[in-house]
Amino acid sequence: MWWPFKRKQIKSDPGDIVFEHWESDFSGKQPSRFSEEESEGYAFSYHEEGFCLEMSRADLFAWSLLEPYRYTDFVLDLEIQRLSEGGYSSAGTIFRFADNSTFYYMVVSTSGMFRFDVVFNGTPRTLIPWTSVNAPLEDRFTITVAAHRTFFAFFINGVWVGEVEDETIDAGYIGFAGQNYHEQVPVRYCLKKAVVESRRLKVEDFYDSRVKGEDIPPENRRTLSMRFFDSGQYTASLVQLRKSLKDRHPGPEDNLLAARIHNLLGLRNEALEYINSCIESGMLNEETVLEKSGILYGLNRFLEVKSFLGDCADVWKDNPVLNGIMGNSEDALGNFEEAFLYYKKAGEQDSSNGIYFQNAGHSLEKSGKVNEALEYYKKAAALFFKTGRRSELDYILTVIDRLDPGNSFGLIYEGKLLFEEGQLEKAFALFQPLRERGESDASVDFLYALILADRGEREAADPVFASVTEREPDYYLYWFRYAENLYLTGKDASAALEKALSLNEDDPWVLNLAGLIAMDTGQIDKAIGYYRSALSADGSRAEIRINLSDALYKNGLKEEAFSLLVEEDRGDILNQKGNLFALDRDYEKAAVCYFKAVKLENGNRIYRLNYAEVLIELDRILEAEEILASLLEEKEEPGVLSRMAFIASLRGEYRRAEAAYQRALECDPSSEDVKIAYADFLVTRHDFKRAEELLDRVKDSTQGKVMKLKDLIYEASYDSYSCSECGRVWHVPKVFDAVNRIVLKGEPDPASPAGKCPSCGKVYCVECAMNHLEGNRFTCADCGEPLKLSENYLRYLAAEFAAKHGGGN
Structure with a gap:
């Protein structure tokens, strides 16, 4: 039957906003709109359990979109099951997804917490910080999200857990999402069922009955209020606190929270009412005393602060903050000496807070005690510098300069600040005259030595480091830097390192240096022990993991070495991974790692340069040459010039190669690597004399490469001959002046050649030929023929021996 008023169904196109009811339990009987996907570190796929997400990489956020439609207002139910044990991860939903840089997401973690964030143009902003769901969370749970215009409400297992307003994004796709945090533990989540309701009336019904309903647990609202408060969202915190008190009487904890919120919102009179109610209910402790005194001080009611704190002194007398507030009140009332005593006590209770010392200095200055004030100001300056409070330090230095014009104190800290900012030469220019005038302390000399080291003047830095350790022998950092400088200048650093370790055996950098020194002395097992201890002290240090991986590899523990190099977003880690693959001669994998490192x-x-080296090994010469050329455009360096010379020699461009080697030696005449590479090139060109001269300039002549080249030079420059009877060997230059005739006089050297048999060709030395003389003539032991110096090389050898022995001409 045809109905004249029946609405015609309009087909929606992909990307349209739709108002529908859609659901799936992923059983295969119903169509699903999620797509399977596999990428590095994660995969979405369909299984018997449902639509599954597997994550195998740390620090990963992955999602799969429900396509092809977009939604504005909706109610979303996702039933999720965690199928793996261990690790810290979360799963949930992504919605109003516009693109990869703009969306909302809400996830529930394995620790029973949830959060809600918005990402807009790649910039994330937390709307609800990690908040407890206030109930045990099983491996299988249901998330409900209600999006109603700019309002969002969240339910877990049907119980309200949070709500917030935000107008950043108005529409987009919905998806299933998961996040793996800092642990490299594979995790697996399964989406068992998904329901999307976006029909307007249904969404409105849910909003009116569940979001605006009366069955929201007040304890959940209070939990959310506290989380908003902790994250600085004070207005939202107050809204949730008031809603939580709708059907219950406020307790002291509620009043304390309300007092804090109103105080931070600048509503101090209301805050005072709440804190008074809290204290009147019997909650008088340091926390409430601190809150009330702070509110009264903010209202400039200094006499009331003094009176209130005086009445409950036993509660707070050991609290530095309250002693500071009491000092502020006395100062505001003009009682400077009393104020000083409170500030002094606060400083004794918390010696790391420079404000107490600054305030003590102010009170002393107002009391006319300028010299005493200066001492407190200087203590404050030291603490402000140590804690990085730059504006406070700048202010206190101007005060010190005003009270003591021309003092060196300001110059010392100006230099320290310049050092901290990386302006080392300016800091050096300030430190040098201070040292010359004898006005520097150990800390200034230490920074001065660090600048010398940074300049490459490590030899000059050594005595300065040594003097610093003498002046303050109990500070491990001074000994560590001294040991490091000795190590880098090729000196014995063992005593300084031992002292640093005795003062701080847990510092990762001290342990790392101990590992480096152990490696250099061939104590690989000991080095591994130091590196492991360093890593236990601070596992975040990539440099230590790199050093440990190098030691493990050299000790044959290759699998463990590679297991330390898992990050794909760190250039130094990828470079080291490439180094290990290159040592394994797996140049393809090494090239991949170096490429990623360069890209980062x-x-x-x-x-x-490492990438170019491995490309040469893979015969990808054009790519390698392009990299080397770009490096040379930026800066000429011996290593780069040497590799460019090698490529030129491969192409037969020998003049270009030699020019590059010579330029490399001009850049660094002491470079052992360049000398060896240049000598290798000269050997291939049969220029043995110059090659030998270069190798003679290499300090460590026992290196395998040096010895191999010298052997090649020898083999290429000399022919070897031997006595047929005893095997004595003679070496003769391949090129020498001909010796046409030689007459031997006197007794010949036994090691000299006696001659060659013209019949069988055997050669004998004089010592062997003496055994078969006939008529004072050397003869062949086999043929009996007289031996003759018939060959040019024999005459050359005989002449050489005769010249040494003093016979023959």
Whole structure:
């Protein structure tokens, strides 16, 4: 039957906003709109359990969108099951997804917490911080999200857990999402069922009955209020607190929270009413005393602060903050000496807070005690510098300069600040005259030595480091830097390192240096022990993991070495991984690692040079040459010039190669690597004399490469001959002046050649030929023929021996 008023169904196109009811239990009987996907570190796929997400990489956020339609207002139910044990991760939903840089997401973690964030143009903003769901959370749970215009409400297992307003994004796709945090533990979540309700009336019904309903647990609202408060969202915190008190009487904890919120919102009179109610209910402790005194002080009611704190002194007398507030009140009332005593006590109770010392100095200055004030100001300055409070330090230095014009104190801290900002030469210019005038302390001399080391003047830095350790022998950092400088200048650092370890055996960098020194002395097992201890002290340090991986690899523990190098977003880790693959001669994998490292840090010359090296090994010469050329455009360096010379020699461009080697030696005449590479090139060109001269300039002549080249030079420059009877060997230059005739006089050297048999060709030395003389003539032991110096090389050898022995001409 045809109905004249029946609405015609309009087909929606992909990307349209739709108002529908859609659901799936992923059983295969119903169509699903999620797509399977596999990428590095994660995969979405259909299984018997449902639509599953597997994550195998740390620090990963993955999602799969419900396509092809978009939604504005909706109610979403997702039933999720966690199928793996261990690790810290979360799962939930992504919605109003516009693109990869703009969306909302809500996830529930394995620790029973949830959060809600918005990402807009790639910038994340937390709307609800991690908040407890206030109930045991099983491996299988249901998330409900109600999006109603700019209002969002969240339910877990049907119980309200949070709500918030935000107008950043008005529509987009919905999806299933998961996040793996800092642990490299594979996790697996399964979406068992998904229901989307976006029909307007149904969404409105849910909003009116569940979101605006009366069955929301007040304890959940209070939990959310506290989380908003902790994250600085004070207005939202107050809204949730008031809603939580709708059907119950406020307790002292509620009044304390209300007092804090109103105080931070600047509503101090209302805050005072709440804190008074809290204290009147019997909650008088340091927390409430601190809150009330702070509110009264903010209202400039200094006499009331003094009176209130005086009445409950036993509660707070050991609290530095309250002693500071009491000092502020006395100061505001003009009682400077009393104020000083409170500030002094606060400083004794919390010696790390410079404000107490600054305030004590102010009170002393107002009392006319300028010299005493200066001492407190200087203590404050030291603490402000140590804690990085730059504006406070700048202010206190101007005060010190006003009270003591021309003092060196300001110059010392100005230099320290310049050092901290990386302006080392300016800091050096301030430190040098201070040292010359004898006005520097150990900390200034230490920074001065660090600048010398940074300049490459490590030899000059050594005595300065030594003097610093003498002046303050109990500070491990001074000994560590001294040991490091000795190590880098090739000196014995063992005593300084031992002292640093005795003062701080848990510092990762001290332990790392101990590992480096152990490696250099061939104590690989000991080095591994130091590196492991360093890593236990601070596992976040990539440099330590790199050093440990190097030691493990050299000790044959390759699998463990590679297991330390898992990050794909760190250039130094990828570079080290490439180094290990290159040592394994797996140049393809090494090239992949170096390529990724260069992509992350294109300005790093070491990574680019390593990449070029391995490309040469893979015969990808054009690519390697392009990298080397770009490096040379930026800066000429011996290593780069040497590799460019090698490529030129491969192409037969020998003049270009030699020019590059010579230029490399001009850049660094002491470079052992360049000398060896240049000598290798000269050997291939049969220029043995110059090659030998270069190798003679290499300090460590026992290196395998040096010895191999010298052997090649010898083999290429000399022919070897031997006595047929005893095997004595003679070496003769391949090129020498001909000796046409030699007459031997006197007794010949036994090691000299006696001659060659013209019949069988055997050669004998004089010592062997003496055994078969006939008529004072050397003869062949086999043929009996007289031996003759018939060959040019024999005459050359005989002449050489005769010249040494003093016979023959």
